[in-house]
Amino acid sequence: MKKLFLLTFIFLLTFVNSAFAHTHIESSSPGDGEVVKEELKEITLTFGGKLEQGSTFTVQNSGGEQVAVENITIADNQLVGTLSSPLENGQHYVKWDIIGADGHPISGNFSFTVELPVSEAPAEETTQEEQVEKQDDTNEEVQSNVEETDVETTNEEKTEEAGQSNGSSDAMPIIIGVLIVIILVSAFFMLRRKK
Incomplete structure (x- = not known):
């Protein structure tokens, strides 16, 4: 009985870890809360699992205006988008919507600040x-x-x-x-x- 309980617990732990591996963002460039002091050309989001087609993200400035992001590509567990023009100084918000390997849609957001020399x-x-x-x-x-x-x-x-x-x-x-x-x-x- 103890062996069965232990095997069930290990199976559930492994299943939960593999099932929710993609549910969180592992890292981003720029990172959450980062202060960017150089001109930014692209934004990269890295997730804990493989991404499916249809995964995307958007960027907004502090005034709520959407910033143009071109050529968002999906490469395994990464989303990479190219900025069409330099970002203005101030806070920017990234909202991501992904589809995990199991087909579940997941979303989240983070922010960073641009402080380029005037x-x-x-x-x-x-x-x-x-x-x-x-x-x-x-x-x-x-x-x-x-x-x-x-x-x-x-x-x-x-x-x-x-x-x-x-x-x-x-x-x-x-x-x-x-x-x-x-x-x-x-x-x-x-x-x-x-x-």
């Missing part, structure tokens, strides 16, 4: 601000040059007008003198005729 976006913004300031300075210089040119043109025009008016005022006494001479000559000839 790119030098503020420096680029500063550069853009500097470019805008340089452009403004250039525009001000151009405007200043245009105003100076306008002032020079106005001064030249005034100088020309002044020169013309000076020329006409210089010629005025000569014209008056010529007119006086003509009047005097005419008066002289008129007086002479009368005699």
